[in-house]
Amino acid sequence: MxxxxxxxxxxxxxxxxxxxxxxxxxxxxxxxxxxxxxxxxxxxxxxxxxxxxxxxxxxxxxxxxxxxxxxxxxxxxxxxxxxxxxxxxxxxxxxxxxxxxxxxxxxxxxxxxxGWWRIPAQLGRTLAHRSRRNTRDNARRNIAAHYDLGNEFYRLFLDESMTYSSAVFESEDQSLEAAQQHKYQRMAERAGLQAGMHVLEIGTGWGGFAIHAAGQLGCRVTTVTISKEQHALARQRVAEAGLADLVDVQLRDYRDIDGVFDAVVSIEMLEAVGHDFYGSYFEAVDRALVPGGKASIQVITFPDVAYDAQRRGANWIQTYIFPGGLCPSLAVIEQNLHGTRLLLRDATDIAPSYVRTLREWRVRFMANLDAVRAQGFDERFIRMWEYYLALSEAGFATGLSQDHQIVLEKRRAVA
Structure with missing residues (x-):
């Protein structure tokens, strides 16, 4: 020193x-x-x-x-x-x-x-976090707390497709916009999508993948969300793209999905499900898929060695950014496939691309602070979001967190 x-x-x-x-x-x-x-x-x-x-x-x-x-x-x-x-x-x-x-x-x-002296502060955060477990009512409130900050807020730092999940970069000079479209194509390929297929998307976001699957691949898409802000804008964007005949945007909880589909795609939605409901999520995917159908899922994960500590406590992101949020591990995902006919076929970590995605979001966010303030957000909110984006970037860069694209196939017999 x-x-x-x-x-x-x-x-x-x-x-x-x-x-x-x-x-x-x-x-x-x-x-x-x-x-x-x-x-x-x-x-x-x-x-x-x-x-x-x-x-x-x-x-x-x-x-x-x-x-x-x-x-x-x-x-x-x-x-x-x-x-x-x-x-x-x-x-x-x-x-x-x-x-x-x-x-x-x-x-x-x-x-x-x-440190034992931190137990009182941690206990209060943990109890508050557990009170927000993702029942149907709590899930709507938890999602609204983050995603319903306003569509115009997210426009300030996302790319034109309004994609709020990691891109997949093919080269150093590829733009964020192109990398997001490449991610959508990878997700579609991993689900085996072809023209005319009917695909279920769990977690609409602002409609980016649904527009890609319908507009670029000729698929029919049923996509579900519980965010009112995202539902409204996704419907508008689908209509503006001239795809309303192919894309059905529903305000619906994943537990209430009905129908059978050729494939399922879900991009960074599983983090909002929670430990108590992983089984319900994968059972819903199982019910929705035709025999032999594939689910292409992108999800932020923690190494299994760190999962229980995250589940038992409440870290800064769970406290201030994603109430009710929890990142599964690959082991926890596979454990929750028990009782379904889903088989884990592939898992690919795209964490390096998330580092770059988050860095670009943070640069765009910091370049638009006057516009953030004009929307009524104060300096504490600005520092909170800057910290969130920087903390997330560092987590993916150092291996504290990962982002996996996994493929499930409905082909296993239930014991």
Whole structure:
């Protein structure tokens, strides 16, 4: 660790730290001394700069502490407390995703997710999260909390197809728009879609895949969503594309789907189902598919070793971004196929493409802050969304999370 004094620029010179803040800084200092990958520069409220880790590493992060209260939030709230402190403007970083990436590589050393003293704060978050388990009524409320922020808000950073899921990039110079269309084509191919087929889509989004499958492939599409905002805009976009005769956009819970279809596609919807209802989701897919039919599903996953901790607790994203959300593991997905005729045929991780997708979304979001404010969102909301996009990018870059495209086939006999 090196220590030097600098002109802090935007770093505030706050009042003398409290006893708790001083104790929190000592704990943080000890964790930073244990860095094993990369380096983190800490700029303290008095302008002092301290460098921890390997200054020659390619992985460099910088955190600027504006108020001593930030130390207290990290100590008491751990990773979630650090995110809350960012939302409140207590600290910042010139490259937020790079900082979080270094922190993720050193998660065990920094120990921001363990500690008996964090139990009270975590218990409150966990109980609140469990109260939002995705029953039919809660699912509608949970989806509305995130997706019904307003269609115009999402237009500010998504591509023209209004696709809010990872693209699949084929090359370094491919545009986000082209990569999203490539993703749709991959999902269709993996489902075995051909002209004239009737495909069920679980989770409409704003209609991007339905428009692709009908307009480019000549499929009939029945697509279901429980977001009123997405339902309204998807119907409008389908009509504007001249595809209303091929695409039926329904405001319907996946548990209420009826009919039999040639194929099923579901893109980053499974994260909104929850542990208690995975079985219901896959039973619905099973009922909907013709024998021999395929389901092409894209889903954000956690490694199985991290699944139970995510299920039992409530992390920052579950608390502030996706109420009721839970990312399954591949093992949990396969366990919940028991009792169905679905066989897992393939799983491909596209996490590197999600890193780039999220980076492009964040750049577009930050370039449109005046428009975000004009829609009535305040600075705390802006910092929350910046943190969400940067945190997600770092998670996919470091392997804390993955994004799998899986193929299920209805061909197994039920025991």
């Amino acid at each position: 090196t220590d030097r004094s600098i002109q802090a620029g935007s770093v505030a010179r706050s009042a003398r730290p409290s006893f708790l803040a001083r104790a929190a800084w000592r704990v943080g200092h000890a964790g930073l001394e244990r860095l094993r990958v990369g380096a983190i520069t800490v700029i303290l409220p008095n302008g002092t700069s301290r460098l921890y880790g390997d200054p020659s590493s390619a992985h460099q992060g910088e955190i600027r502490i504006h108020e001593h209260a930030a130390f207290e939030r990290f100590l008491i709230g751990g990773e979630t407390g650090g995110g809350e402190a960012y939302m409140e403007g207590l600290w910042s970083s010139p490259d937020l995703a790079a900082l979080i990436r270094v922190a993720a590589y050193n998660r065990a050393s920094l120990a921001l997710y363990t």
